Amino acid sequence: MGHAEYLHDVDSVTEFLLTARRRGITEVGFADHDYYADQFNLDALRAAAARVPQIRVRLGIEIDFQLGRAGETRRPESAFTLDFVIGSVHEVDGFVFDMPTSLPGYQAWDIDELYQRYYATLAEAARSRRFDIIGHPDVIKVFGFRPKGSASGYAEHALRAIKASDVAIEINTNGRYKPAGEFYPARDVLERCFDLDIPITLSSDAHAPENVGRDVALAAQLAYEVGYRRVATFANRKRILQPLSNKY
Numbered sequence: 018m019g020h021a022e023y024l025h026d027v028d029s030v031t032e033f034l035l036t037a038r039r040r041g042i043t044e045v046g047f048a049d050h051d052y053y054a055d056q057f058n059l060d061a062l063r064a065a066a067a068r069v070p071q072i073r074v075r076l077g078i079e080i081d082f083q084l085g086r087a088g089e090t091r092r093p094e095s096a097f098t099l100d101f102v103i104g105s106v107h108e109v110d111g112f113v114f115d116m117p118t119s120l121p122g123y124q125a126w127d128i129d130e131l132y133q134r135y136y137a138t139l140a141e142a143a144r145s146r147r148f149d150i151i152g153h154p155d156v157i158k159v160f161g162f163r164p165k166g167s168a169s170g171y172a173e174h175a176l177r178a179i180k181a182s183d184v185a186i187e188i189n190t191n192g193r194y195k196p197a198g199e200f201y202p203a204r205d206v207l208e209r210c211f212d213l214d215i216p217i218t219l220s221s222d223a224h225a226p227e228n229v230g231r232d233v234a235l236a237a238q239l240a241y242e243v244g245y246r247r248v249a250t251f252a253n254r255k256r257i258l259q260p261l262s263n264k265y
């Protein structure tokens with residue numbers, strides 16, 4: 018899956034798909050943030066998909082979930098025929114924590130408290146039942162700030178909410194290229210997801226064509242090691258479990 022600031026241009030969408038094909042990927046979901054939804058160009062997406070028929074193309078959206086604004090998005094997901102809706106948390110109690118400009122804001126936080134509040138928000142996102150997938154489930158580690166307590170312990174409550182709400186999570190490879198230096202979620206969180214029987218999807222969170230499918234083979238291998246044998250894909254908001262290969 019990838020974000021697609023490039024979704025307006027048939028040539029750049031084609032580049033995403035050709036990269037995916039080179040990497041042996043057979044299905045790609047494009048999901049931009051809800052606030053870019055006006056820039057979706059479905060004609061470009063369709064035209065590019067027709068040029069690369071070996072790839073199944075799915076359309077999604079990533080919604081920025083904020084506590085207390087559960088019913089609001091800049092554009093409702095119902096405005097499109099979507100294959101999947103990702104719910105993600107980028108903001109805790111008014112603190113947008115994942116931008117380069119966020120760094121000074123960390124001074125004001127106790128990191129353990131921040132993790133607790135992040136996962137409480139994530140649990141609410143799951144409970145809202147508006148989402149098919151919870152995006153980058155432990156992105157609170159993005160800048161490498163680690164709690165004194167157990168990070169997976171703080172995640173536990175949210176993972177149970179995710180399971181109870183029957184939502185999938187994504188393994189998002191992008192975290193490896195951030196100060197956190199590892200996939201979202203970390204292996205121990207993923208192991209807990211497997212114990213709880215939470216379905217997974219694989220995402221490279223690609224913002225540029227060359228990053229489509231980056232490390233997805235590694236993510237698949239990790240999931241396989243943890244015990245997963247199936248991976249979720251989505252069509253028209255229905256979850257379809259497919260065999261997970263540890264080889265691409």
Ligand SMILES: [Zn+2]
Pocket residue numbers: 079105107152153
């Ligand atoms: Zn996100």
